[in-house]
Amino acid sequence: MEEHPAPRGARPRPTPLVAIVGATATGKSDLALALARRLDGEVINADALQLYRGMDIGTAKVTPAEREGVPHHLLDVLEVTEEASVSAYQRAARAAIAAIRGRGRTPILVGGSGLYVRAVLDAIEFPPTDAVTRARLEARAVQEGPEALHAQLSRTDPEAAATIGPRDTRRIVRALEVGELTGRPFTAFLPRPHYVEDRTVQIGLRLERADLHSRIAHRVHRMVDRGLLEEIRELRGRGLDQGPTARRAIGYVQGLSVLDGAMSCQDAVESTVVGTRRLVRKQDTWFRRDHRVRWIDALGEVHGEDGGVLERALQAIEAGVTAEAPGDGTGPRLVP
Template structure:
């Protein structure tokens, strides 16, 4: 899953079969709703949580267990080692292949996750620019040697629009924008996501909760992770090379757990830091998904049949689309 890939061709859907996505912030209950919908609609689930791609990162990512899946097939879980770096472009190819496979079986694909760019990669028309590890390494070395301000000035000359939107000290994005410009000759903005569904049958459902309730759920979730053996999981993953993983080792909960194992944090401090980090993530996820006006929002805290509400929204969205097309 690491090699860059060109966007896949649209999957051929059977008439009447939608492509569903259940999105929203961490701890809102997306996985449960997706499984409920899969049972009602004869569907299969496709993971869109970047960290759940990793084998062995189970407790700290709240990955659904085999029992919790209730026999519903799940795709793109446990496909990377912790030493590998997740690639959005490779995920795009794999997700669209999984969706096409589900449809070929006459079933409904249900994408679920809170990693906004991964969701967009699967659903929208996005072209991912190529990468060059050697070029990136040279640019990163220059950033260390000359400072990010020097590279930002260079970016201002070659791609003023990108420079205006990238912070003066955001080394990672400055390097990436320069890399893209040198490899493609195009501005960085040419590769930004566009709000156009790759598959016209797509219906996005967003799940949200009251912020105070969500904060309480996050605190309880982190405490439960510790009780379930998160530190033991991290210790085992360290033996598999977690410290070498550029993406995996920085994951919320795992970074703090490594600090506990190294004696740099107490368990109580790590729990507090993990809760705080998760709350920050939730704010970012909420901002990301609320910007997308195609999402049909459901209130998870409201009384009533959440699955029934979701099915009603799906049918209403499909009816509205049919009316627009007729």
């Protein structure tokens, strides 16, 4: 594909923003690299766990050698003792997109963390939080019961109350907290399916369940063979046990149990496979709800005799950009 120049006098249109989404083990990273080479792109990570330094084997992070010179952003930006923040990630990822487009290159967002992807692509505003306000509301929930707080929410924010159960203490407290801090209803901050960047295209990779399960099992065994336990042992020395986000990651929590003698390696492998399958179902449900995603089959090589996954993705990107174009012939157009 190449960009054709805009007609004289027309304002150049930005390069596409391509998002590669889908479940774990569908080959998103390989496709992102291939697209970056074909579209003169740079890759932005949208996997929450790949933000962490040292969590390499267990997250299937693309190594520096595998990147083959393609710039990657938002990898290795947190210590395992830090908590990942979607709002902080949103700011960093949008800044990276702007910088990449400023260089005239194509930003390629890739990952399976659904909320992180939505935070970058869509009009989502994250409301503030205040520890004192939250603690006070949580204390009231204990003393008076969550139903009393839900009744208050019904008076102040009936739309939010209608979507939150009367005993869902965490969400009730959060809705009341947001209302007190902002003076706006909690529902005002819910995500809306509206792209904030021009020429955004989401490509989803899909696999038959049996093929995906086979890939997951192979992936987990390969991680163990590559030294996952040694990686976890090293990260424990850097505070993994205290990490509010990192220590709960699939594969890492099982590895910590093995190191503690609470689980055998075989049981840990089986538990990791099961946990990954469960994660895949959640990812699939999340991304399938977004009807803007253009799905392609991930079975086969990125470059294959049938054109491969890469060619199918390029065709889907062109279709997505063409569908968004105004049809007046202005601006660049992606062509094979």
